Amino acid sequence: MRGVVLWVVLCGPVAALCCGCASGGGGEDGRAPGAPTGVTAVAGSATSVHVMWNAVASSPAVGAYEVYRGTEKVGDVSGAARMLDVVRLSPSTTYVFTVRARDVGGRLGPRSREARATTPVAAAADRSAPTPPGSVTGRAAGSRAVQLSWSAATDDRRVVSYDVYQGGVRIHSVGGGQTATVVTGLRPGARYSFTVRARDAADNVSSAGPPVRLTTPPGEGEGADTAPAGFRAGVRLADGAYYIDLSWVPPRVDGVVTEYQIQLDGRPATSLVWGGTPPPGKATYSFYVGRQKGVGHRVRIRARLPDGTWGAFSAERTVTTGTQH
Incomplete structure (x- = not known):
């Protein structure tokens, strides 16, 4: 093989989650896949940005996604992935990201809409991690998504982002000013366990907040x-x-x-x-x-x-x- x-x-084996939802794409006639939708970019630290997007439905299937910073390709991930951490960036800098889908036959689709993110100022000699987020709650938002919320963490400088984990694997990130998010691309009638961690500009990560366990409801006609x-x-x-x-x-x-x-x-x-x-x-x-x-x-x-x-x-x-x- x-x-x-x-x-x-x-x-x-450990778990891994890709958190995009399906979007429009190439047709059955073998055209190139469409442009990914829902592209977002969030600064994860002073030197990294977390880029996420929705899945592209295509026939043939999407085999990989390419992530670009400006005109430079900075990442190439499998078709099962819906996110990428772009690292080794400069503090206090604005970056523009786009994503393209490539099908298993090698056809490359158009670029997505641009997503912008600005890295924060570097925190010199900061070795103190934020406190863990508290009061994590959640609810199913349909058969393929859940909505999570939590109370804000504290840090001696500033919380830059929150990382959402399924089991022990990070699947999603949002900005430090946000205390709620929706995780999509889930499976109807499946059980999940989520935790949230806080991250500061120096890339110090808190311990996990309390876990929240949720089951998505069965989807009508989705019993494949x-x-x-x-x-x-x-x-x-x-x-x-x-x-x-x-x-x-x-x-x-x-x-x-x-x-x-x-x-x-x-x-x-x-x-x-x-x-x-x-x-x-x-x-x-x-x-x-x-x-x-x-x-x-x-x-x-x-x-x-x-x-x-x-x-x-x-x-x-x-x-x-x-x-x-």
Whole structure:
């Protein structure tokens, strides 16, 4: 499988969330994707800006987003991403950012509208983190979004931004004068846990405020299965060793799936992560299971969805080394 980085998982994988919502894009005739909407830029510190945007719905799917500072490309992220931290900036400087979508066929769409952000004055020798935000509350805002609010943190200089986390992964940022936000691009009928941290101009980050746990309601007509489809498993012998060959079709969800977990005999065995854009259509993978003939194995797979949660497992397949499937 080209473009895949592979490692063995010893414990549960960490979460990652992309927080854009779907917007208009290329059509079924294979045109270039449309311009991303909802592009915002917020200073995260005196030397960084957090850029966010909405997902672009396109066919073929969006494989990557390119982020520009003026005319210079400063970032290239996967099609599942909806945000980028632009770092190594200058304090007290205004920057202009745009975003472009690129589909899996390499077609590059137009630039988004410009988003501006001004970095604050650098805080010299500031090593004191802000206090954590308090009284974090939230509510579902439809089946694909939640609204969060919190009480302001304090700092010996100034709070520049607030970072929103799902689990232990930062998914969103807003300015230091803001104590509420809406996180979009979520999944109907899914459970989430959010926390908020405060950041100052010297990039000192507070501890997390109290967590808020929310469940999005089911969406009308939005009961699509999140499990990989058409899952198949077979065994082959190569150089005296047995391998399980897998194939599947990615679940049809908003955004691009770049991570899968393979479960073998009821336990997580391997995690697959594409370092770049995953190939379109059916995916395949093979892994070693030993040299002994006549050993039975149960295998299934699930996808890390673009909202950072795990989807449902595929159907379980049973194979036995030394037999043909």
